[in-house]
Amino acid sequence: MDLPAYTRQYAQQDNRLAALSYFGTFAVYFSSLYVMIAYAGWWYIMLPAGLVHSLCAVRLYVLQHDCGDHSLFETRRQNELAGEFLSPFTFSPFTVMMRNHNEHHAGVGNLEHRETGEIYTMTLREWKAAGVGERLFYRLYRNPFILIPLGSIYTYFIRYRWPRNTVKYGVRSVLLHNVAVVLLWLALIWALSGWTGLGIYLTFSVIGGMMGVFLVYRQHNFEDTYWDRRPDLDPRLAALRGSSALNFGWVFDLVVGCINLHDIHHFNSRLPSYRLRACHYGLPEEFALRRIKFPEAVAALNLKLWDEEGKRPVPFPKRGEETVRGRAQAAE
Numbered sequence: 001m002d003l004p005a006y007t008r009q010y011a012q013q014d015n016r017l018a019a020l021s022y023f024g025t026f027a028v029y030f031s032s033l034y035v036m037i038a039y040a041g042w043w044y045i046m047l048p049a050g051l052v053h054s055l056c057a058v059r060l061y062v063l064q065h066d067c068g069d070h071s072l073f074e075t076r077r078q079n080e081l082a083g084e085f086l087s088p089f090t091f092s093p094f095t096v097m098m099r100n101h102n103e104h105h106a107g108v109g110n111l112e113h114r115e116t117g118e119i120y121t122m123t124l125r126e127w128k129a130a131g132v133g134e135r136l137f138y139r140l141y142r143n144p145f146i147l148i149p150l151g152s153i154y155t156y157f158i159r160y161r162w163p164r165n166t167v168k169y170g171v172r173s174v175l176l177h178n179v180a181v182v183l184l185w186l187a188l189i190w191a192l193s194g195w196t197g198l199g200i201y202l203t204f205s206v207i208g209g210m211m212g213v214f215l216v217y218r219q220h221n222f223e224d225t226y227w228d229r230r231p232d233l234d235p236r237l238a239a240l241r242g243s244s245a246l247n248f249g250w251v252f253d254l255v256v257g258c259i260n261l262h263d264i265h266h267f268n269s270r271l272p273s274y275r276l277r278a279c280h281y282g283l284p285e286e287f288a289l290r291r292i293k294f295p296e297a298v299a300a301l302n303l304k305l306w307d308e309e310g311k312r313p314v315p316f317p318k319r320g321e322e323t324v325r326g327r328a329q330a331a332e
C-alpha cells in the first residue's frame with residue numbers, strides 16, 4: 001500500500017466525533033473562563049483556570065483550521081458554518097484565513113513563495129547580501145522573545161483585523177468578523193462585570209496566541225526541514241519533510257487537536273484532527289516519520305537561515321565568520 005492510499009483510510013469525517021470535539025472544547029472554554037474570572041482574586045485558582053482557557057483557545061483555532069480544510073464535519077456547509085461561528089473566539093476571519101491557509105499548503109517548502117508561510121525564513125545568501133538595517137530587523141523578527149509574544153499580539157489583534165488578501169477574498173466577511181469580535185468583547189464586559197474581566201480574558205487570549213505562534217514556528221522551522229526551488233521542488237517531500245511532527249505525549253496531542261502532527265496533515269489535509277494521531281502512529285515501518293521531542297524543539301529556535309548549498313537550516317553566522325570565510329575564498 002502506498003502512503004496516499006494509507007492516509008485515505010483515515011480521511012473519513014464523523015459528525016459524532018466532530019461534535020464531541022467542537023462542543024466539548026467550547027464547554028471547557030466557557031467553564032474555565034467563568035472560573036478564572038469568578039476567582040480572579042485567588043491566583044492559585046485563576047492561573048490554572050487561565051492556562052486551561054488559553055489551551056482551549058489554541059484548540060478552537062485548530063478546529064477552525066480543520067473547518068477551513070473541510071475536514072472536521074461531513075459536509076462543506078457544516079464546516080463553513082462551524083468555522084464562521086468560531087471566528088470571534090479565535091480572532092481569525094474564517095473565509096480569508098481559509099484561503100490564505102490553502103495558499104500556504106500549495107507553497108510549503110517553496111523558496112520562491114515564502115510569503116505563503118506563517119514565519120518568514122531568509123536564505124544564507126540573502127543574509128550575506130543584506131544591509132545592516134535589514135539584518136537588524138530580521139534578527140529582531142526571529143528572536144523568540146520578540147517573535148512569540150509580539151507575534152501573538154500582532155497576528156491576532158492587529159493583522160487579522162485586515163488580513164492579507166482581504167480585498168481578494170472577502171472584505172465583507174472581514175468587516176462582519178470585526179463587528180462580531182467587538183460585540184463579543186462588549187458581551188464579556190457586561191457578563192464579566194466590567195473591564196477587569198475583559199482584561200483577564202484578553203491576557204489569557206494573548207497567552208493562548210503565544211502557544212499558537214510557538215506551534216506555528218515549530219511546524220516548519222526545525223533541523224531536518226525541507227526547502228527547494230522549482231523545478232527541483234518535490235511536493236510530497238515538502239509536505240512530509242518540510243513539516244514537523246512534535247512528540248510531546250498523547251495529552252499534548254489531545255489538547256492541541258494533533259496540529260503538532262503537521263507532516264501527515266500537510267500530506268493529506270482531509271485528515272480530521274480526531275484521526276490524525278491514529279493515522280500518524282499507525283504508519284507502517286516503511287513510512288515511519290521522524291518525531292521531534294521537546295528539548296530538540298527548543299534547541300531548533302537557534303536555526304534562523306536556510307543554507308541552499310548545504311540544504312539545511314543554520315544559525316546566524318558568528319561575528320567575523322563571514323569575513324574570514326571571504327578572505328579564505330579570495331586567497332584560493
